Amino acid sequence: MLSVRNLSVGVDGKTILRSLNLEVRAGELHAVMGPNGSGKSTLAQALAGHPAYTVTDGEVTYLGRDLLAMPAEERARAGVFLAFQYPIEIAGVSNAAFLKAAINEMRAARGQEELDAMEMLELLEKKLALVDMDRSFLSRPVNEGFSGGEKKRNEILQMAVLEPKLAILDETDSGLDIDALKIVAQGVNHLRRPDNAIILVTHYQRILNYVEPDRVHVLFDGRIVKSAGKELALELERKGYDWIKEQPAPVQPAA
């Protein structure tokens, strides 16, 4: 589904990702872990198409398409979703209007009719229940005045509503209490299907108690330095990140 080869990304002239490689197949859930400053958020933002992140080298193929050639909105319409680490507050735009605009963009991209008001409300109510939010969330301005946990749940709500093929969650678990964490995990598990994939970017192993990854990668200094099964997360939890730093860099595949 997603094939990242030799990806190098910089921001403000500073190189963050260095020849990163990552293969994600349909049906898989990958956890990308790593210490602060290792490039986790850069990977997430670059895959979503943030214009401030400049790709200096490498290629990314998503469902057979050249992802890097697509502007952010096209990636979204093609099923790529980024749950933001710091969701943006948007004054004066209700959650309902925001979700409605997004849903209809997605549907139009798939050649589907717009949902009418009743269908829209039905869909939203069903998804609200999934993240344990009540209807009042719909009339509130997007993320404005939301607590940290509410913002993260709102990201999961958007993910649930938009049903992406490839969901990238950028530290969605950070700063959550256990109840909110379970809700986020529930949203992620709900999305898991044989035909889509999830990349869970996280600093902590904690969420992996509720969401079982197929692969765990350790990102350090802009490269994936170690990849293994779910047991790697537990090892990181036990030993911290310091031992990773002594690992030799993996052999790069031929360009």
Added chain:
Amino acid sequence: MTTAIAGTNRYLAEFERLERRSSTRTPAWLAELRRAAMERFVERGFPTTRDEDWRYTNLATFAATPFRAIDSVASSPVAREAVPRPFGPNAAPRLVFVDGRYAPEHSSAQSLPGGARLSSLAEAISHDEPLLERHLAKHARWDDNVFAALSTALLEDGVLLHVPAETVIAAPIEVVLLATRSGVMTQPRLLVVAGPHSRFTVVERYVGLTDQAYFVNAVSEIAVGSGASVDHYVVQEQGAAAFHMATIHADLERDSAFSTCGATFGARLARTTLGVRFGGEGGRASLAGLYVTGGRQHVDHHVTVDHAVPRCSSRQLYKGVLDGSSRAVFDGRVIVRPNAQKTDAAQTNKHLLLSDGVEVDSKPRLEIFADDVKCTHGAAEGQLAPEAIFYLRSRGLDERSARRLLTLGFVREVVDRIVVEPIRGYLDRALEARLGTDSKEMR
């Protein structure tokens, strides 16, 4: 004395024509009022940018453009379809004017509840109603406002709305002013007298059906009786080359409430001089405005709130969205007089700049002479946040749709203050249509 721009002679000629044609039917007090106002107008002339109140608004092009009153051009009837539908129910009370002339065929001035009266000013003048002499030109000062002076000098017709004590009118009362012809000047005049504890909504709606230059000089005087509550709206959709000068003044008596909300979309030059004066304790005023400009439009708001007595509150919220090489001027003056203790005044003025070519001059002026008061003001201008645009794009909206949604969000704060649902709905649609749409986004 400030230097004036030449160009008052044409108006003097109009005044003389008016005097000739109406001399026999005009009450003596009104004839005297007009003469005094004309004298004042000629004496002052149109202000230059050396006048502090007109520092950022240049009237040179306006003053050089010749305009004629409607009696010197043949008037043409307007098709029913060209008259905008009422905000409220079809039978809602409304008076329609075409190029300044009352158009009874488009109006529905059916009887209002509780003896309330909605009629053309010309008709009220012909009966010399005592109410007129008591209120007309008594609220909007014309000694230091040349446009109010001009309106008073050429006062011939307009709207009288009188709502007696304790009367409540649910449906918004509409005054619709259509402009259809180039080169025409009109002097729409609105006199609203709200009896004690009355409650109603009045809407002024300006619609331009021509893209040629014309001049509308509107003066609205609103006397809010004790305990009364008046909601006032102005929806200005003048033609692209229009000059729209508006003077609005409200006098508030004890424990009354007044709100005004103006939506400014049209005209090449639009100036609103808004004054609110508290004449009795416990008054509350909410003043709001939104303006959406593009091209070379120039929109100027001068707002003065006079806290002349204690324990009154005023709220100002003005928001502008500027595109093209348009320009906005906001001058918000709050006067708290020495005895006006416990005044609570707040003022906010924000601008969203959608292009590099726009210019904003925003000036709060707080003149506080009492010590036990709460006065705040805030002004801000900025562009759409790139992070917010990316957030929306990451949800599938293209850049244009993202910018549009964020811009609509910016003005929502003002729109949400509108309690009359049909007006709010109309403005929602008008904003959606005006803010960067193309056929794809209207999907």
